[in-house]
Amino acid sequence: MAFYSEEDAETQGYLFKIVLIGDSAVGKSNLLARFARDEFYPNSKSTIGVEFQTQKMEIDGKEVKAQIWDTAGQERFKAITSAYYRGAVGALLVYDITRRQTFDSIGRWLNELHTYSDMNVVTILVGNKTDLKNAREVSTDEGKALAEAHDLFFMETSALDNSNVAAAFQTVVKEIYDILSRKVLQSREVIKKDESSIGSGRAVVLQQDANGAGDSATGSRCCSS
Template identity: 50%
Template sequence: MSMSRLERDRRGEKVTARKEDTEYDYMSKIVVIGDAGVGKSNILARFARNEFCMEFRPNIGFEFATLFLQVEGKMVKAQIWDTAGQERSRAVTSAYYRGAVGALLVYDITKRQTFDNIQRWLRQLRDLAGPDIVIMLAGNKSDLNHLRAVPVEDGQALADREGLLFLETSALDATNIERAFQSILTQINHIKRLRALGAASRRGQGTTVDVADASGSGKKMRCCST
């Protein structure tokens, strides 16, 4: 999938784009969730701005980036939200999840507790965003393999059991960061396409209605869409 970064937002401050750059086929909101310190903000910074901060800086308030991306021939306005510290007080509310169609669910491969907490985040995600949301499970900080506390097999097994996509990532060296978002957006696009085909198929089938002719006899006529 080819991606072209044309516009970025940070803390709601919109970067003005040329008119031709702002035309898009649809918008996809993706949320990034997980325990504090797993690297969510750096994942967003690496993907949106190709930046990485070595110091841990807890943020206040939600943070998001907006990018215009090519996804299988469609121009997508991807709005990616980071909890930005809200997870520390568990203050992530329904407003954060509202409208989300994709999620990056992150744990730290060097901290087992962050992996053990994934089920809690998953329940919250499905309760507040809906059961059909596309979810990528990401084991972050793969560059620290020598400090690993969560085997790759554990992450893959959880993903298989819960029906999630799965990758290990590193915001430090950019391993699989683009691939993670690519996979989410591609899956969202597939779902949109299948739903559109299903809707078109249902319209084409039409419905059967009773129509009385002039003589008063009942006839059945199939009503078709044009």
């Protein structure tokens, strides 16, 4: 489930599912470890399958929980991880600035994300390992250009020195929250408008029969799916 219902959101806050994707060894697990626990593992092993952490944030006085899924980047785990895209409303698409091949894989990862999840997933392109600037193979401008071409957010990070790590996650969560808040507000405005129309005593046409005669209801509301 991507988030609580509107009623639950008023009392319990929101729950967003976010996925970390990208080639193996780009630093996805360390980004999550730094964000969730302020930890870094220099000798961390490749993720097997999928792992996740839940991190709480507060936005506009409401509690927001980000359920962050760390997916394995190796080809052999694709059959396992693809199912976990479903229900995701946010994604961090990570590459290693010192390994151009991980940057060249971004298009493939975007295709996979769009295949297995909602096309409207809020996505940020993350160039990780800026602490290794002397070994850089992908420039900041290249990252920005690719993000702009695919209408993505963009940020460069370092899990080692904690540069922009929280900001990357918070950018995604805040954008999801803003989108959902706008939808909730719009739905309430529609309900208010409907209730105003009903209160005025105007007839609401439900359907017409073959002869063109209309069934109508005054002072009541019908919702169709």
